[in-house]
Amino acid sequence: MARKNQTLGEFIIENQSEFKYSSGELSRLINAIRLAAKVVNHQVNKAGLVDILGGAGDTNIQGEDQQKLDVIANDAFIKTLINREIVCGIGSEENDDFITVEGHNDDHQNKYVILMDPLDGSSNIDVNVSVGTIFSIYRRITPSGTPVTIEDFLQPGRNQVAAGYIIYGTSTMLVYTTGHGVNGFTLNPAIGTFYLSHPNMMFPEEGTIYSVNEGNYTHFPQGVKNYIKYCQEESENRPYTSRYIGSLVSDIHRNMIKGGIYMYPKSSVNSNGKLRLLYECNPMAFITEQAGGKASDGYTPILDLQPTELHQRAPFFCGSKKMVEKAEDFMAKSL
Ligand code: P6P
Numbered sequence: 001m002a003r004k005n006q007t008l009g010e011f012i013i014e015n016q017s018e019f020k021y022s023s024g025e026l027s028r029l030i031n032a033i034r035l036a037a038k039v040v041n042h043q044v045n046k047a048g049l050v051d052i053l054g055g056a057g058d059t060n061i062q063g064e065d066q067q068k069l070d071v072i073a074n075d076a077f078i079k080t081l082i083n084r085e086i087v088c089g090i091g092s093e094e095n096d097d098f099i100t101v102e103g104h105n106d107d108h109q110n111k112y113v114i115l116m117d118p119l120d121g122s123s124n125i126d127v128n129v130s131v132g133t134i135f136s137i138y139r140r141i142t143p144s145g146t147p148v149t150i151e152d153f154l155q156p157g158r159n160q161v162a163a164g165y166i167i168y169g170t171s172t173m174l175v176y177t178t179g180h181g182v183n184g185f186t187l188n189p190a191i192g193t194f195y196l197s198h199p200n201m202m203f204p205e206e207g208t209i210y211s212v213n214e215g216n217y218t219h220f221p222q223g224v225k226n227y228i229k230y231c232q233e234e235s236e237n238r239p240y241t242s243r244y245i246g247s248l249v250s251d252i253h254r255n256m257i258k259g260g261i262y263m264y265p266k267s268s269v270n271s272n273g274k275l276r277l278l279y280e281c282n283p284m285a286f287i288t289e290q291a292g293g294k295a296s297d298g299y300t301p302i303l304d305l306q307p308t309e310l311h312q313r314a315p316f317f318c319g320s321k322k323m324v325e326k327a328e329d330f331m332a333k334s335l
Helices: 008-014 025-045 068-084 122-127 214-219 222-232 248-258 277-290 321-333
Strands: 055-059 065-067 087-092 112-120 131-139 162-168 172-177 182-188 193-198 209-211 261-264 294-296 316-319
Touching (some): 008 025, 008 193, 025 112, 025 162, 025 172, 025 182, 068 087, 068 112, 087 277, 112 122, 112 277, 122 131, 131 248, 131 277, 162 248, 172 277, 222 321, 248 261, 248 277, 261 321, 294 321, 316 321
Parallel strands (some): 209 261
Antiparallel strands (some): 055 065, 131 162, 162 172, 261 316, 294 316
C-alpha cells in the first residue's frame, strides 16, 4: 500500500512481497538505480557550472554526438549496477554491444538483465531543458551459470519485471513500476532521500495535449497527418494544445499527469521512427499500460513486438487510452 511521503527505501521494503520469485535482488536493483540517479542528478544540476558541457568528442552507435553528461551518466549506472552484483548483463544506448557481468566468483549466477538510455534527451543538456534516464529490467531466460546472451535482451516488452525513468527537471523524480501500478518519488536534494510524492499515477483516459515534432509533418504517413489535422480542427475539446519538449521522459511525464498523446511515427526519413524499442519504447510502454494508458507502433501494442536487434527502432504512439485509439483509427483508415 502506497503512503504519501513514504521514503523510497520504506516503499521497496513494504512492497517486497510483490516481486515474483525475488528474494531481494530486484529490491537491491531498484536501490542501485536510486544511488546512480543521485550521482547523475548531482552532475546534471551542476552542468552549467563546470566545463562538462558540449560533446565528448565521440559518437554513439546511433551516430549521435555523445555529450559529456551522456558518458558520465552511462558510467555511473554501469559502475553502480556491476558493483551491486545483481545483473548478469547490461544493454545501453551508449554501448554498441551489451556488457556481460560475470558476478561474484565469475559464476554468472545473477538473475536479471537491464537495458537503459542513461541520459535521454541529451541534446537539451546545453539549453537547460529537462533530461531523463530510462531503464527496463528482465529476468534472464538463458541458463544461470552461463554468460548472458543476446536472447536475454531480445525479449518482448511484455516480459519486463520492472521499468522506470528518472526525470532531472525542476525537481528530480524516480517513477517506476514492477507490474503493480506506477509510483513517483521526488528527491529531497538537501538530504538525498526520495519521497513518495505521486502514488498510483494514472493517465487520464482522455486529454487535450498532443506531442509530436511537426517539423517532420510532410514526411509522416497520411494517417498521422490526418490525426494531426483532427487535433487542430475546431470541435468539442479541440483544437488541442501542442506541447513538444523534445525530451521523451518530460513529454510523457507531463502527459501522464495532465492527459495527452506522444507520437514519434515512422516517416519517409526514419522508416521505423527514431525511438529505440528496447530501452525507450518498451519501458515507457510498460509504465503507460500500468498507468491505464496505451502504447503501440500505430497498429500493434509495443509490448507485443518481438525484438530482433539491440538498438532497433520502433514507431511510437503513447499516452491517454482514447487519444491513442483515435490515432490508431486514423492509421487503420489510411492503410
Ligand atoms: P526530434 C531525444 O533525442 C529523443 O530520443 C527523445 O527524448 C525525444 O522525444 C526525441 O528524441 C526528439 O527527437 O527528432 O524531435 O528532435
